[in-house]
Amino acid sequence: MIHFGKGNLRIPKFERPVYVVAGGLTDYRKRYPEKNTCQLCVEALRMAVEENDLKVDPEQVRRSVNWCVYSQFADHFGDQLLAAAKVHDYLGFDPLGNIEVKTGGATGGSGVLAAAQAVASGYASCVPVIGWERMDEVATKVGNSYIASAACKDFESELGWMYAAYYALMAQRYQFENSVPRETLARIACKNHEYACSSPYAQNPGKYTIADVLNNEIVSHPLAFLECCVMSVGAAVLLVCDEETAHRFTDQPIRLSAICGGSHTLRTADRRAMPILLLPNETEATYKEYFGSRRTDWPGFSSFLASRMAAYLAYHMAGIKDPLEDFDLLETHDAFTISDVQTYEDIGLRPYGRGREFIESGDAYYEGRLPTNLSGGLIGTMHAVGATGIFQLVELLWQLQGKYDKFHGDAKRWTRYGKTKPADWRSLQVKNARRGCAISHAGTGSHVTCAILEKPS
Amino acid sequence: MSIPWPSTVIEQLEQDPFVIRNPKTWSHFHSYGGWGRFFNALRQSKLMGTRCRNRACGEKRLWLPPRCECPDCWHEMEWAEAPQTGRVFTWSVVRYPGELFKLPPGTPLISVELEGVCTKLMSWLKEGEPQIGMKVRAVFNTQRPTNTILDLAWVPA
Numbered sequence: 252m253i254h255f256g257k258g259n260l261r262i263p264k265f266e267r268p269v270y271v272v273a274g275g276l277t278d279y280r281k282r283y284p285e286k287n288t289c290q291l292c293v294e295a296l297r298m299a300v301e302e303n304d305l306k307v308d309p310e311q312v313r314r315s316v317n318w319c320v321y322s323q324f325a326d327h328f329g330d331q332l333l334a335a336a337k338v339h340d341y342l343g344f345d346p347l348g349n350i351e352v353k354t355g356g357a358t359g360g361s362g363v364l365a366a367a368q369a370v371a372s373g374y375a376s377c378v379p380v381i382g383w384e385r386m387d388e389v390a391t392k393v394g395n396s397y398i399a400s401a402a403c404k405d406f407e408s409e410l411g412w413m414y415a416a417y418y419a420l421m422a423q424r425y426q427f428e429n430s431v432p433r434e435t436l437a438r439i440a441c442k443n444h445e446y447a448c449s450s451p452y453a454q455n456p457g458k459y460t461i462a463d464v465l466n467n468e469i470v471s472h473p474l475a476f477l478e479c480c481v482m483s484v485g486a487a488v489l490l491v492c493d494e495e496t497a498h499r500f501t502d503q504p505i506r507l508s509a510i511c512g513g514s515h516t517l518r519t520a521d522r523r524a525m526p527i528l529l530l531p532n533e534t535e536a537t538y539k540e541y542f543g544s545r546r547t548d549w550p551g552f553s554s555f556l557a558s559r560m561a562a563y564l565a566y567h568m569a570g571i572k573d574p575l576e577d578f579d580l581l582e583t584h585d586a587f588t589i590s591d592v593q594t595y596e597d598i599g600l601r602p603y604g605r606g607r608e609f610i611e612s613g614d615a616y617y618e619g620r621l622p623t624n625l626s627g628g629l630i631g632t633m634h635a636v637g638a639t640g641i642f643q644l645v646e647l648l649w650q651l652q653g654k655y656d657k658f659h660g661d662a663k664r665w666t667r668y669g670k671t672k673p674a675d676w677r678s679l680q681v682k683n684a685r686r687g688c689a690i691s692h693a694g695t696g697s698h699v700t701c702a703i704l705e706k707p708s
Numbered sequence: 709m710s711i712p713w714p715s716t717v718i719e720q721l722e723q724d725p726f727v728i729r730n731p732k733t734w735s736h737f738h739s740y741g742g743w744g745r746f747f748n749a750l751r752q753s754k755l756m757g758t759r760c761r762n763r764a765c766g767e768k769r770l771w772l773p774p775r776c777e778c779p780d781c782w783h784e785m786e787w788a789e790a791p792q793t794g795r796v797f798t799w800s801v802v803r804y805p806g807e808l809f810k811l812p813p814g815t816p817l818i819s820v821e822l823e824g825v826c827t828k829l830m831s832w833l834k835e836g837e838p839q840i841g842m843k844v845r846a847v848f849n850t851q852r853p854t855n856t857i858l859d860l861a862w863v864p865a
Contacts (some may be wrong), residue, residue, distance in 0.1 A: 253780075254766075284725040330730070388730075395806030405740060406773040407830050409856045410817050412806030419800035420819055420830070427798070427840045471817075472801040518773070520819060520828045552798055552819070552828070 253525045262567040263511055265371030270497035270504040271704065274645030275299030275488040278668035279454040279633035282387040283484035288329060289341035291486040292381050296342055299379070299488045305500050315496060318375035319349035322362030322382030324636035327397040329385045338381060355401050356584060357512075358382065359487070359640020360691020360700030364510045366491040376493040383486035384635035394482055401694060403518045411471070415479055415587065417695050419471035421519060422589035424552040426473070428545045428604070433473065435607045436588040437464035440478045442616060443585055443624050447631025449679050451665045451672070455481045455631055478588040480629035487638035489645055503652045509568035510702040513560025515550070519695045524548030528559050530599040531566055532573040537602050546604065555590075555696035558597035565701035566599075574599050574621075575614070579684040580650050581621050582643035584692035585628040594690055598701065617679050625650070625679040640691030640700065647687040647704050655680035742776035745787060750859045753848040755792055757825060758785035769826035792846040793865050794822035799838035810858055820844060820862060834861040
């Protein structure tokens, strides 16, 4: 879609308000044979209904549910088609209707979008979104092949059978066009690994120096292992409700003021040039000097039109004028350091070509202007694909409710996962956070959702 | 009558948790369908793309990978030969490829920019060190083709 018609850019609206009231997670591990997928999903659901200070008991939640959304990326991994039916049964939700959503890495975001649509339209009033991925049934190399099956199998998958390589192609071009120092990319990896140190759920926490990342082994030039997301097993649950149910369940409902989706070609190769779609905080003057000998077109290999489209719709839907000012928290889909910088630009934190400044200025850090991926993100904490977009919103929900410490700092919670709370544990609770944004992202930008959560005023 | 227990054993790898090994060794019979002409042409050392036939359509350039129908207007497309020299738009050397990769680790992947083509075809560099902007020409695996996109590669021009 190069030339937009009026209908193509229609701003979505909910017929009635949508809220999120509770979230649940498992811990995330590279290998988790101790629990089968059904157990992991039950565990996340139980945390949602038992540990979120709800005013009703779990049985009353069960009696309120009237639709379920399931979110799993790859049947290949779980080796179980119609897995949603099995999970739905083990969660005890039969014979309620349900739907399974699949949009690659953005599956979790799309699952929440589907639940929001159900609630906003009046179809349902109480919808748990349950996501998971079981990536440990095959060797890592086979896992990478499975993931690369989500590239074009006729013209691209054979070229590496490795998604990191497809991002590496974008990284090289982005670097050529924008000359981002390797150190800046390394800082993103250090930041997210470090924030993961505060999370009992995290699979890959660590305190690394920039030198550690720069000297780390390369997966596909220029991306090093420490700059790539983890491959995880685990589940996440988010409870989405209408206003009446939300107030019945909790004194701290958080409003889902917008969630919108965008898309672009599965093959990065097929992305033709078009005029930049401007966000509310940009004008044509923003890009007067953008194009030149190295930057010849947009979105090219350096930008994600799907992210820009999702942000454009969500910002207009929620009345966001300037994301850097209007958001207090952000969760990005940091599958790779490079895609994070690309995303900063796509969602308007900096104009195109200047994404590096979001990191270099300190904005992206805890106590910066817009703390990003305090959860540890995909690099530090988890990428159990079908659960990821849900996990991001659960972490945002807890932050907005002021419950970061409750869900990350309780020593018993660390013990539950066979871990010891670190002696130097630090709280990453953002004080007085009112509004957060989460980006769920698939492929090399094939599907993206942008969700905005806010405390009702 | 008594049916004997199965003779095939599924191997147990761990006792607690109980982990078994499920082997998977079957084939998929995949058709390239309308794109088959592209793969047949590689054997004649030809690079075939498609162009929209609809005169009213705004996209006049070639598509490579080819498409049978135009995504802009849904009209049928026609086949045409694409240029066999172009420039490297971007590259990466893949050190840890996934299972099924038929080339050695360290193979440079490239995206190629071709004049008159609206896409930037992903491929691989068979000789030389990749650099953005370097001129490359197509080479074809006609002797022992893999029957995949790997039968097309590029070398410095």
